[in-house]
Amino acid sequence: MTPVLTVSELSVQIAGSRILHGVGFEVAATGVTALLGRNGVGKTTTVRSVLGLLPDGGRVTGGRIVFDGRDITREATHRIVCGGIGYAPEDRGVFAHLTVAENLALAERPGSAHHYDLVHDLFPELHTRRHQRAGTLSGGQQQMVAIGRTLLNDNRLIIVDEPTKGLAPRVVTEVAEVLERAAERVPLLLVEQNLAVVRRLAHDAVVLDAGHVVHTGGAQELLADRELATALLGVASRTAPGAA
Numbered sequence: 001m002t003p004v005l006t007v008s009e010l011s012v013q014i015a016g017s018r019i020l021h022g023v024g025f026e027v028a029a030t031g032v033t034a035l036l037g038r039n040g041v042g043k044t045t046t047v048r049s050v051l052g053l054l055p056d057g058g059r060v061t062g063g064r065i066v067f068d069g070r071d072i073t074r075e076a077t078h079r080i081v082c083g084g085i086g087y088a089p090e091d092r093g094v095f096a097h098l099t100v101a102e103n104l105a106l107a108e109r110p111g112s113a114h115h116y117d118l119v120h121d122l123f124p125e126l127h128t129r130r131h132q133r134a135g136t137l138s139g140g141q142q143q144m145v146a147i148g149r150t151l152l153n154d155n156r157l158i159i160v161d162e163p164t165k166g167l168a169p170r171v172v173t174e175v176a177e178v179l180e181r182a183a184e185r186v187p188l189l190l191v192e193q194n195l196a197v198v199r200r201l202a203h204d205a206v207v208l209d210a211g212h213v214v215h216t217g218g219a220q221e222l223l224a225d226r227e228l229a230t231a232l233l234g235v236a237s238r239t240a241p242g243a244a
């Protein structure tokens with residue numbers, strides 16, 4: 001099957017520093033591809049490059065990003081998003097002073113169907129709390145808003161950056177459950193440090209280190225190889241907290 005996303009030889013500079021050095025990987029058209037690696041290796045920079053969302057002073061200096069058969073390298077973010085990529089950023093990007101319903105309404109993309117039934121089926125709380133200001137939600141509930149927004153529109157790929165970071169173990173399990181259900185409908189590129197979540201969800205794994213891809217292959221095989229997982233990720237997978 002043709003991958004939904006192909007990144008080749010991607011190099012990125014931010015404020016004069018080279019952050020990514022020829023990163024290449026594919027995201028399968030079904031299931032979950034995990035983007036892994038220690039803090040600061042370039043995971044967020046990689047996904048922000050895909051979305052055309054590099055910070056000021058950041059630019060793609062080489063390589064190609066092909067989404068759904070189309071070259072989107074250096075394309076404007078709104079065009080990339082309208083092409084069908086949903087994004088739940090690392091900081092969740094929820095509007096604290098708006099209600100849950102307003103956060104979802106703002107995410108409605110013109111020209112797309114708006115799947116409120118699906119979102120409310122996956123996240124009943126987003127319906128019961130629809131009049132609540134998002135800033136008063138728990139971290140896990142805010143993450144549900146961020147993921148819910150990506151499922152509202154017709155997307156062909158969803159990118160979620162560290163959705164379980166800082167969440168209590170029980171909430172980590174809830175987030176993993178909804179991501180699992182989401183992945184039944186649309187392929188996911190998941191940046192995740194919680195290896196129990198990776199084990200539960202991911203089919204493929206891409207590991208970054210210092211702006212280079214240092215491993216690609218099956219996620220389950222990687223996690224089953226304790227020595228390799230420890231060498232690449234710096235933590236034995238069975239010791240990961242928040243077992244999902």
Ligand SMILES: Nc1ncnc2c1ncn2[C@@H]1O[C@H](COP(=O)(O)OP(=O)(O)O)[C@@H](O)[C@H]1O
Pocket residue numbers: 014015019037038039040041042043044045046055
């Ligand atoms: N806005 C920025 N300005 C300068 N350096 C940045 C900026 N954003 C990220 N970096 C640097 O790029 C590297 C990769 O960061 P990032 O992609 O956020 O890593 P990860 O998501 O894997 O933790 C880090 O060394 C970080 O300091």
Ligand SMILES: [Mg+2]
Pocket residue numbers: 043044045090161162
């Ligand atoms: Mg990051």
